[in-house]
Amino acid sequence: MKTKAFCLIVWFLMFATSLIGQSIVNSPHDLSTSFLIVDSPQSGGSTVCGYCHTPHVSTSMYPLAKKFKTNTIYPLYTSSTIQANPGQPSGSSVMCLSCHDGTVAMGHTGMTATAPQFPGQTTQAGTPSLSTDLSDDHPISFDYQQSANSDDEIAASATLPPNIWLENGQLQCTSCHDPHDNSNENFLHISNIYSQLCTSCHNKEYWNSSSHKTSQANWNGAGSDPWPHTSYTTVAKNGCENCHTPHSADGKERLLTFAPEEESCLNCHNGNVASTNIRQMLTKPYKHNVYNYQNIHDPNEDALLYSQHVECADCHNPHAVTSTGAVAPVANGKLKGIKGITSNGTPTNYIQFQYELCYRCHADSPSKPGSKTPRQIEQDNVRLEFDLNNPSYHPIEGPGKNNNVPSLISPYTEASTMYCTDCHGSDGANSPAGPHGSIYPSLLKYNYNKDSNTSESYFAYELCYQCHDRNTILAKQMGKGKLHFRHVARENVPCNTCHDPHGISSSQGNSVNNSHLINFDISQVSPDLIYGKLEFVDSGNFSGECYLYCHGENHAPKRY
Amino acid sequence: MGERALNFEFDLNCKTDSNRWLEKIGTGVKKEKVVVFLLVVFSVIKFSTVCGQYSLVSRDSSATKVPAIFWIDQIPSLKEKAKKKSFTRRLFQLFIGKKTPALIRPFSVYANDKKIWVLDQGKKTVLRIEEKVGKITQFFYDGSSGFPSLIDICGDDEGTVYFTDSKLNRLFYIRKKGKKARILNDSLQLNRPTGVAFSLKNKTIWVAETYAHCLTVLNTKGEVIRRIGQRGVLPGQFNFPTFIWIDNFGTIYVIDSMNFRVQIFDEDGNFISTFGKCGDAAGYFSHPKGIATDSRGNIYVADARFHAIQIFDKQGNFLDIFGNQGRGSGEFWLPSDIFIDKSDRIYVADSYNRRVQIFQIYTGYDK
Numbered sequence: 001m002k003t004k005a006f007c008l009i010v011w012f013l014m015f016a017t018s019l020i021g022q023s024i025v026n027s028p029h030d031l032s033t034s035f036l037i038v039d040s041p042q043s044g045g046s047t048v049c050g051y052c053h054t055p056h057v058s059t060s061m062y063p064l065a066k067k068f069k070t071n072t073i074y075p076l077y078t079s080s081t082i083q084a085n086p087g088q089p090s091g092s093s094v095m096c097l098s099c100h101d102g103t104v105a106m107g108h109t110g111m112t113a114t115a116p117q118f119p120g121q122t123t124q125a126g127t128p129s130l131s132t133d134l135s136d137d138h139p140i141s142f143d144y145q146q147s148a149n150s151d152d153e154i155a156a157s158a159t160l161p162p163n164i165w166l167e168n169g170q171l172q173c174t175s176c177h178d179p180h181d182n183s184n185e186n187f188l189h190i191s192n193i194y195s196q197l198c199t200s201c202h203n204k205e206y207w208n209s210s211s212h213k214t215s216q217a218n219w220n221g222a223g224s225d226p227w228p229h230t231s232y233t234t235v236a237k238n239g240c241e242n243c244h245t246p247h248s249a250d251g252k253e254r255l256l257t258f259a260p261e262e263e264s265c266l267n268c269h270n271g272n273v274a275s276t277n278i279r280q281m282l283t284k285p286y287k288h289n290v291y292n293y294q295n296i297h298d299p300n301e302d303a304l305l306y307s308q309h310v311e312c313a314d315c316h317n318p319h320a321v322t323s324t325g326a327v328a329p330v331a332n333g334k335l336k337g338i339k340g341i342t343s344n345g346t347p348t349n350y351i352q353f354q355y356e357l358c359y360r361c362h363a364d365s366p367s368k369p370g371s372k373t374p375r376q377i378e379q380d381n382v383r384l385e386f387d388l389n390n391p392s393y394h395p396i397e398g399p400g401k402n403n404n405v406p407s408l409i410s411p412y413t414e415a416s417t418m419y420c421t422d423c424h425g426s427d428g429a430n431s432p433a434g435p436h437g438s439i440y441p442s443l444l445k446y447n448y449n450k451d452s453n454t455s456e457s458y459f460a461y462e463l464c465y466q467c468h469d470r471n472t473i474l475a476k477q478m479g480k481g482k483l484h485f486r487h488v489a490r491e492n493v494p495c496n497t498c499h500d501p502h503g504i505s506s507s508q509g510n511s512v513n514n515s516h517l518i519n520f521d522i523s524q525v526s527p528d529l530i531y532g533k534l535e536f537v538d539s540g541n542f543s544g545e546c547y548l549y550c551h552g553e554n555h556a557p558k559r560y
Numbered sequence: 561m562g563e564r565a566l567n568f569e570f571d572l573n574c575k576t577d578s579n580r581w582l583e584k585i586g587t588g589v590k591k592e593k594v595v596v597f598l599l600v601v602f603s604v605i606k607f608s609t610v611c612g613q614y615s616l617v618s619r620d621s622s623a624t625k626v627p628a629i630f631w632i633d634q635i636p637s638l639k640e641k642a643k644k645k646s647f648t649r650r651l652f653q654l655f656i657g658k659k660t661p662a663l664i665r666p667f668s669v670y671a672n673d674k675k676i677w678v679l680d681q682g683k684k685t686v687l688r689i690e691e692k693v694g695k696i697t698q699f700f701y702d703g704s705s706g707f708p709s710l711i712d713i714c715g716d717d718e719g720t721v722y723f724t725d726s727k728l729n730r731l732f733y734i735r736k737k738g739k740k741a742r743i744l745n746d747s748l749q750l751n752r753p754t755g756v757a758f759s760l761k762n763k764t765i766w767v768a769e770t771y772a773h774c775l776t777v778l779n780t781k782g783e784v785i786r787r788i789g790q791r792g793v794l795p796g797q798f799n800f801p802t803f804i805w806i807d808n809f810g811t812i813y814v815i816d817s818m819n820f821r822v823q824i825f826d827e828d829g830n831f832i833s834t835f836g837k838c839g840d841a842a843g844y845f846s847h848p849k850g851i852a853t854d855s856r857g858n859i860y861v862a863d864a865r866f867h868a869i870q871i872f873d874k875q876g877n878f879l880d881i882f883g884n885q886g887r888g889s890g891e892f893w894l895p896s897d898i899f900i901d902k903s904d905r906i907y908v909a910d911s912y913n914r915r916v917q918i919f920q921i922y923t924g925y926d927k
Binding site: 031033050051054055056057059060061062063064088089094095097098099101102103104106248 | 667681708709710711726727754770791792793797799800802803817818819838839840841842843844846847849864865871873877878879880881893894896911912913
């Protein structure tokens with residue numbers, strides 16, 4: 001009997017504490033002056049409720065200034081008959097914001113100045129949506145289903161879990177927050193660990209397989225806290241909140257935790273959370289300088305880039321990235337879900353090959369950077385330089401034209417293909433992959449000397465020698481190596497003077513004059529003095545002739 | 561000027577009650593006589609009740625006059641005043657752009673010396689608007705970054721303004737011709753400072769420390785002279801005090817927000833009186849915000865959830881209410897602070913309508 005009674009008491013206590021734990025009493029929303037639950041005469045005798053739920057009085061005080069009595073009762077809980085403009089809180093959110101304005105409770109629960117904008121309904125091609133929206137908070141008081149209709153990545157209101165609720169179809173503060181129950185942090189309906197709350201409404205494409213959703217990486221404690229607004233300790237637990245913050249976001253437009261927007265990436269990708277240190281790469285002199293551009297990238301911008309810019313999100317889709325590897329030319333998981341331009345120049349929303357991403361800016365884009373070497377045949381459009389119909393090209397889009405390249409170092413063969421990033425990437429043996437930053441011009445991975453009179457060494461043409469064997473190329477005895485030895489080793493002519501490493505477009509060159517990537521650097525080579533020709537003529541296997549004049553040496557022609 | 565009276569509804573429907581009584585009595589031969597008699601009786605009763613009500617007011621002679629509120633203008637202006645614009649000015653505007661301040665979330669307003677000061681929580685800056693010369697100056701925190709949580713602004717008689725930021729927990733000041741906002745007393749850390757007011761009477765700054773549930777009295781150097789009050793519901797105690805107003809006599813009016821009342825103190829901080837109750841009807845408080853008094857001592861309280869301004873007399877008798885939720889002139893969307901200048905002009909920070917509305921009080925209307 002005693003045990004029974006004891007059990008009963010224990011059960012009751014547990015029940016009671018759990019009830020209190022889930023209630024508003026003693027939560028931050030309990031504004032009563034006393035620890036004990038007592039009727040506060042001021043809050044209308046309705047204990048903790050009256051602070052928000054203003055008690056109903058049947059008659060108003062009669063304004064002495066008015067001649068006759070009018071009974072004015074304010075409808076505080078029903079949604080107003082007048083429609084709120086975008087940027088104005090309506091419904092129960094008015095109740096929240098009347099305290100959460102920085103006085104009684106911390107504010108920053110702001111409003112969008114314009115209607116919330118969703119992908120697919122926003123900006124025109126090429127015009128980045130410069131922020132007129134100065135709110136740093138998640139939008140509220142808008143018709144949820146209407147936004148779901150215009151955005152595939154917003155769940156339909158009918159499919160929302162029961163604890164995400166809409167007020168008259170509108171998203172309000174109470175859609176995410178339950179002001180009565182603080183058992184989940186921040187009065188949330190459901191805890192946002194692993195971004196459960198965010199993903200109830202937001203179905204970001206690819207998100208479920210993204211590294212930012214699955215990674216178990218922690219912050220090593222060095223540097224600044226990448227997650228200042230959450231208490232979660234891994235990338236997976238933070239989920240959306242790795243980069244976004246629903247209130248008081250520094251990066252207002254996309255509610256990014258940090259502004260400028262690259263800081264949202266670099267606060268983790270500095271070796272403190274992610275193992276690679278991209279921040280360090282971006283301190284090098286030659287880089288894709290994301291610091292130069294702010295809030296220019298727009299997820300809705302055209303695949304073909306009209307205004308020159310580079311942001312992290314131009315090359316990486318943080319909602320999609322994975323660590324999946326790939327073989328050239330297929331793009332790996334780091335570039336998943338990114339826009340690009342295909343080899344025939346058509347825009348695609350999801351690249352298949354890595355070069356398609358590079359073609360966004362370095363091919364048909366009107367504001368692409370020009371080529372660094374003045375050549376006989378000028379071409380800035382790298383898509384045309386790598387076209388498979390060209391007389392010669394490095395094998396980016398597919399295997400090269402020349403099926404006899406003895407210098408290739410195993411495992412490369414004439415049938416191999418390569419990535420743009422095999423040449424263009426961060427320098428240094430342990431640097432993270434990708435063209436983030438390098439000490440070498442043109443963001444090259446290795447040294448590549450282009451100046452005339454360069455004395456040959458492994459280092460001088462380190463880039464070329466990664467795939468083309470130095471000894472084979474410079475061999476004196478073999479016919480095929482002899483001329484390379486003569487030019488490169490003895491006359492100190494750099495590779496770049498005769499060879500155009502990208503390729504020669506079929507619209508400009510031909511397979512007689514421009515095979516073997518021959519396209520002379522006209523700052524070093526000029527037409528010969530007899531015929532006035534600057535020309536290479538291919539006469540078959542390891543033979544040809546050259547017409548040119550170079551540093552006192554006249555070829556008119558020289559045959560081999 | 562497009563003025564619009566917002567109160568004074570002369571609703572003369574008193575006869576309807578009398579007619580209803582007539583129906584109950586029934587009709588007889590001496591109908592006319594009954595009608596005349598009853599009308600006389602009812603009129604006398606009605607008149608006496610009205611007189612009875614106003615006798616409450618008339619004890620104070622000044623309060624026999626009831627304020628009439630007229631809408632005058634708003635910031636930013638509804639339309640650019642086209643008249644009297646010189647050629648050079650138009651040329652200037654062509655290149656520099658129009659100097660109408662776009663507000664995002666004006667939270668507090670103060671006007672003095674032909675300047676209007678606005679704390680904009682959306683812009684996170686303090687704006688000084690000199691309308692006559694069309695000049696707008698923005699003040700930032702630390703030179704360039706924004707103030708995270710601007711709350712209230714007041715000014716002294718020398719042109720210095722003081723304002724609070726409830727997240728930085730600091731009191732700031734800008735001198736009359738100052739170009740920067742500076743922290744008042746670096747060592748002064750307040751606990752959620754919100755309302756601030758300057759007492760001309762004894763040259764002190766009064767700050768409501770909302771989380772400390774007290775009023776803090778500072779000298780102009782920012783040194784704490786004393787703190788008044790503690791958490792509680794008794795007179796002189798506070799539960800989240802927010803906005804403060806000090807009239808020319810040094811009387812202090814405090815919004816004791818979560819006790820849903822106004823408390824009034826004398827210049828030395830001694831409790832005088834209190835009024836106000838929580839309720840959803842006119843004359844009660846739901847979420848009272850800014851407070852101010854006019855030249856005749858009537859008290860104006862903005863209530864964010866009524867989207868209206870309520871007027872009380874010195875004793876706390878409810879006089880009138882104006883405004884409702886909406887975007888038109890004279891309507892509000894979560895009004896926050898209210899300020900009344902020497903010429904009885906009311907400035908209301910109409911926060912979610914992104915504007916400051918300006919009204920004029922006319923007091924020459926006798927009842």
